[in-house]
Amino acid sequence: MLNNKNISLRAFEESDAETVRAWRFAPQNYDYFYEFVMPNKIQNDAWFQNTLKKTSEINFIIETKDAKPIGMIALIDIDNRSQKCEMGRVLIGEEDYRSKGLGREIIKTILDYAFNHLNMHKVYCEVFADNAAALGLYKKCGFEEDGYFKQHVYKNGEFKDIVHLSIFKN
Template identity: 40%
Template structure:
């Protein structure tokens, strides 16, 4: 099945996921390496965000990553800013359950999303942004075939220091070539 790997299943995000997403969105340890603003959101703001931005958008596809063995929701993965004319999208991923960090679940979820983006949606390009201190994510993205395309220098202030936001992207033909070499 397209939305399953050996340990991960993606399912479409629903309104019922709002409270869980609210928990992840307000966990500063989770958001430290993915959210530029590090705001704490009231539940009403999260409900509005989920209704309008996640569920109400024609240019986004958001999925809850499920650990298959126990059907445990572990994070969210999305294609956002989908441009159907130019066949581009941006991808974001947050593993909200910290006990699943560093165990390959992000890699499995990202591969499922990339397969969907390139094989099913026929996108030409997928991009993402990553904070320069997030070595684990940068390693994963490079392993998946993303290339650095530039950066926004010192545009993020964390822990008393300035960091870059790195812009990365991968083209459909590059992804297909990488998949052939991994067979």
């Protein structure tokens, strides 16, 4: 478990599957994920079980200090040889906890883990170009734009642009 002032990050557990599905596919969140078709419970359970088995990613549940699950975040495609990974699945799923300054704390916590525990040299992420809130948050946390991928993801009947960002270990 990773602890910080207001939040903790703990590994996914099997009992988190339905909560994660509810967060990921709530109407207010779904547009920010690459998925095109909303999975049913069986498909989500299969995805979740597969995710638990992967050795190249670590998925965390974000909890308040009183152990209330409020969101998720992950390190994906962990490449120990090149010392890089993707930060993804960043979501505060409980709306009451958004816009409270927790995003920076969550990202700083996972970056500290990536750089100082996993010995990563680079952490990168992708975000829809029209997601101004996420872009602003990532830049406040030190991420810099690497590139812009035009019409990179098909979502909601249109091709959407993606911004690729990264941050390096100091």
